[in-house]
Amino acid sequence: MNRWPRWSLEGEPVALAKYVNPDAVAALVRLPGASSAGRTDRLREVYRALAAVGIGYAFESPSDERGRQVILTPREVLWSPRHGTCLDLAVVLAAACMTAGLHPVVVLLRPADGDFEAASTGHALVAVRMTDKAPAGTPADPVWPQPPAGFAQSVQRTVPGLPGAYVVIDPVGVARPLRSTPTEGLGVDFEEAAARGARYVFGGNWAWHTAIDVGSVWRERDQHPLLESSDAVLHRPPVTAAGDPSVRARARTQILAGPDKVLDDIAAALAEAVRGQWESEQLRHRSHDPFPLPVHWGNAPADLMDQGSNIQNLRQSEHTPMDLGGDLRVIADIYDQVPSGRLVVLGQAGAGKTVLATEFVLTLLDPGRWRRRMPVPVLLSLLSWDPSSGVSFHRWLGEQLLSTYPGLRHAEKQSPGTVSRLLTTRRVLPVLDDFDGLAPGLRPEAVRKINASLKQSEGYLLLSRPDEYRAAVAESRALKKAYVVCLEDLTVQDYADYLPLSAVPEAGGTRTAWDPVVDRLGRDTAAPETEVLREAFTTPLAVSLARRIYSDGDAGSVKDPAELLEPDRFATRESVEEYLLGEFIEAAYAPEPDDFPRPAPWSRRSPRGRHSADQARKWLGYLARDMEARSTRSIAWWEQNLALPPLFFVAAGTLLAALSLGGSALLAPLFGIHPDYPVLALLPLPALLYVRHYPVARRTSTMFLRTVTVQRTTAARRLLLGRALFSGTMLALTMPVCFVLLFRYAGGVRIGWPTACVLGFGSGVWSFGKVCVDYGMEPVDIARAPNPVHLLENARWGLLRTLNTTWLALFVCLGLLFVGWPPPDVAVPRRAVLLLMVLWFAFITVAIAFLSGPWGYFTQTRVWLAVSGRLPLRLMTFLDDAHRRGILRQNGAVYEFRHVLLQRHLAGRPTRDAPADRPSGERRKSSP
Structure with missing residues (x-):
């Protein structure tokens, strides 16, 4: 919860101390700690630190209708919404005083001419003790229903001034006015806030109601179990939060989050x-x-x-x-x-x-x-x-x-x-x-x-x-x-130990192929080839690529890094980077050693998934160019349908319409239905609908990537069942009329009401199952971060479940039609007709499902791209293989290239838009 329980002054006055949370305040505001400085100086620093926060003063009623006080948490007062009443400010000021080793007492005042509970206003002050020991007459009980004996005489009236046992602070002095709030006493300095606090004590307009010695309560908190058992107490990090920046920062993030x-x-x-x-x-x-x-x-x-x-x-x-x-x-x-x-x-x-x-x-x-x-x-x-x-x-x-x-x-x-x-x-x-x-x-x-x-x-x-x-x-x-x-740029010293330690030592010694290269880079600074390589090695990417090319592998099976220092081979830093990126692809697709990481358990990689470096460069180049054109770094399989041209959707829709109506024309006479030629006017309709669906297909996203689960609560199951029954009933009642009007009057097909009702009932069954599947889909558990293949399998299983509901409706329709079907005047057995109808409807159903949904789009796309030679047919196997080889990295449910420079290199773009404007190895100077 983000609010503390309301505090009842009459019920548990000592419980006010549980809202005084010094650790929370210290984590949110940089405050002075307990030191050898005088108490007045420490109190002044605390006051100034709170005044710098810019807290707004909210002039509100002190309590609700049952006399309970709403007290804001330190997070609300000091961060957001960053305002508070006088009591909120007094609680925060008291907590801040405790972080500085001071002893606060929260004093509650009531109007002198009215009752505290009945009045619309009250006021809160903070009295800070300026002595090591409690003044004479201080009650043993932390709740003071009356002022202690001699309290008025022990209050210091001005600061600086005659010393006293207490300095009373008006806490609203640290606040700024909000709209429609009084401005008197707001935004004043420490001395004025102390003088105003003394005037409240000695003036005649306000009378004492209660004071809570929160300093004593905290010092003896073991005797007050209410402080530790209450849910109102926020998480308390160590009191060292004010002194240790890292502890203070971690405490701040926990407090700001709220319970x-x-x-x-x-x-x-x-x-x-x-x-x-x-x-x-x-x-x-x-x-x-x-x-x-x-x-x-x-x-x-x-x-x-x-x-x-x-x-x-x-x-x-x-x-x-x-x-x-x-x-x-x-x-x-x-x-x-x-x-x-x-x-x-x-x-x-x-x-x-x-x-x-x-x-x-x-x-x-x-x-x-x-x-x-x-x-x-x-x-x-x-x-x-x-x-x-x-x-x-x-x-x-x-x-x-x-x-x-x-x-x-x-x-x-x-x-x-x-x-x-x-x-x-x-x-x-x-x-x-x-x-x-x-x-x-x-x-x-x-x-x-x-x-x-x-x-x-x-x-x-x-x-x-x-x-x-x-x-x-x-x-x-x-x-x-x-x-x-x-x-800052890397220096030779930064990678002088890194590269030799990554390589295999030469036989009978400890030196590696990298040692002479590193030695020359550190010693020979005048040669052009060393200057170019030193400049290229100022980035960790170039060093890590060089390690992958020249160090990973068995002795004798890797190239010699000395080639990087061949005279006149590389003229610029960019040429070195381009060479390293190209060789990185070659090294990544080199023959695999025995200890190369095997595919993940969910990968269906076979020996055919091992590709050559040339093939990989071609396919990765296409992906990189496509990503550069779309200004993205993500390779999401459900977005690959963007490569399908609109003509593909037109052709697919037209083919689907032709097969559907052609099959209907051939099979309808077996049922005694004789369609006329006007029904062929409906041929373009599926194609147009499919083309209209093209923008939706291009926007396919993870909103469709779900898995079917059982609703966990009774309410959710009832809601799901109600939606499914409503959808199925409405479709079953309306579809017969649609069938009759469409076929009898638009297409010239002689269809009777019984047949139309059977088809309508089957449509209702289909709608019921479709709603159950769609609304029963939920994402996978977040604790098992999904990989791309996992999501693809979810989409495939979702398609199969959708097909199951369609086939259920199909068999219901065919069963009812078959039972009430009079023998046609054709020489074809009834069972053969039924089998033909089942096969034809199943084909149409699979075709429709295949041409819609994320898995269907992805399958169409990878077939299209494979036929055109741009990507392999087994695209997910190829991407998984590139991920294992370090070309790609996985970020949640998508793949990305290991580095943007690698993406640009494969796309044929310059790896750098402009040459570096700093000499090799130069470190940036720190600003004061």
Whole structure:
């Protein structure tokens, strides 16, 4: 739940202390901890930190009709909707004081001329004790129905001024006015808030009602089991949250998410699916073999990021410059140190952005680190978003989550808006790749949409190339609250140990074929060939490709990397990259060693699925060109129907119509039905309907990728049965009239009402079964992240179940017709006629089903593309094989090329749009 239970002052006044949550406040606001500074100085710093948040003051009734007080959580007061009443502010201020080692007392006042419960207003103050020991006369009970003896004399009237045992703070001083709220006492400095608190105590307009010594309650909380047993208490991380940035950041994400068991369960299942997916990809691509390349980064120039005070959620005068340089191993810790939770990573193509994103995802989801209500990082590509289309950033995120992880559709179907709540409660952390892949005119609009869509507490990790990001920021503005870092080039020292350790040592020694190459790169800096190779090896992609080509395999079976230093062979960095990408395909489709990973259990790969490098290059090239033309990085089998031309649908529909009406004309006389020639005018109708269905076929998406399950609840089963009965009854009542009108008056076919009623009853049976199948379909379980082949098999089984309902209706119609059918005046046995009818109807049914639905579209497409020589007939076997060889990676239910440079290389495009503008090996300087 996102709200605490209402507090009853008369029933359990001490329970107010359970809403004073110092750990939650410390995780949301950077507060001073307990130190040697004086109490007044610490209280002043606490007050200023809360005032910098910008909390709105809500002037509302203190209680409901039963005298219970609504108290907002720290998340609501400090983040969203970021407002509160005087009591909300007093509770938060008391919690903040406790993080600074101060002793607070919450004082409740009532109007001097009225009753607290009957009055429309009341007020709350915070009295902070300025002494080590309790002043004389302090009650032992934490609830003070009367002011302690000598309390008025012990209150310090002004700060600075004569010292006293208590400083009383008016908490509304930290707030700003909202529309239609009083402005008196709002937004004042610490000294004025203390003076106003003293005036409340000594003035005559307000009288004492009750005070709760929350400091004593917390110090002796073992004696107050109510504090720990109440559901109102939020998750409490260690009290060190205020001092440890990483602990504080993790605590903040848990608190901002808020308690909700259903969402927590969905997020936990999603985390398991994402972790399993990327662990498998990391193992397959061997990015940690022999160890991860040391990708470094430094601060980006100041003009690429928002102001530091906005990133740190502090006033301009209070923020300190941030320097979050690091390397791949600490990316998650660096992210935790960004108070806003928004980080942008810039790097050239091949600089290691995707590897860094994968490491970030797996580090956050490590079982020893991830906890419930912490965000689940999900890696998504921005290429499928068109910001100019009117689709908001949140809506696009939701659609991508449903597309990448179809199991989420089950939760969305049960409770619409579930995916949106996962995003707004920060249970999903978007990791956005390919910002630079958007069209140049769309990037500024994307920045504007992201800035306008995200709430204060929502974060992300965004990846882009620096030049494209700089141009987008120049036309719009920097991403709000986002800290930006730039990936640095690799140096010879970074891969001097990596490459030799990845190769097989020479016989009788420890040196490898890489040692002389690395030695020359480090020693000979003047030769043109070493300069070109050093520049190419500034990116982790080029180094990892070289390792795959020249290191993977047995000794004597791999090429010698010394060829990379042959004089006059490579003139530019781009020529080296093109060569490595080409050789990578050759190495990937080399003869398989005995220990090569076998196909997955669900793969039906046979020896015929082993393809040559030339075949693979041809087929992968077609896929890459198609993806470049559609501006996407996803290879989704259900989208391959985009390759079918409209003429194909016209031909298929016409053929279907000809077979249907031709068979009818041949078989109808056997039933005593004699069609006239006007019925042939209906021939173009199926073709036109099928062509009209062509746009729907092109938009086929995962909304059709479902599996048939049994509804779990009685209500769901009743709803399903009601829908099916209604649909079947309506069709059974209306179809006889349609048959008579269509055939007797439009086509000239002599059909009687009994026959029409039989056909109508069969249509009702078909509709009943079709509704049961369609509405009984649900997505697969999210805990078993579906692979593309799994979804294809689901679509195939869904088609078979649909055919079963059609055949059931067919046999019902034929059975009834056969029983009441008078022997025709033909020399054909009744059983032979029935067999012919069954075979003909079965053929038509299979043809219709085959020409519709995702599996039918995919089968048509792969046959068409195989006949035209663009792709193999066994397309899924080929894609699975490319995935095993490291050419493709799996992202949820789709395949992607391992890197965008590989996609561009296979598509015949330049791997880089412009030459690098930095010399080889130069590291970016960190900004202060």
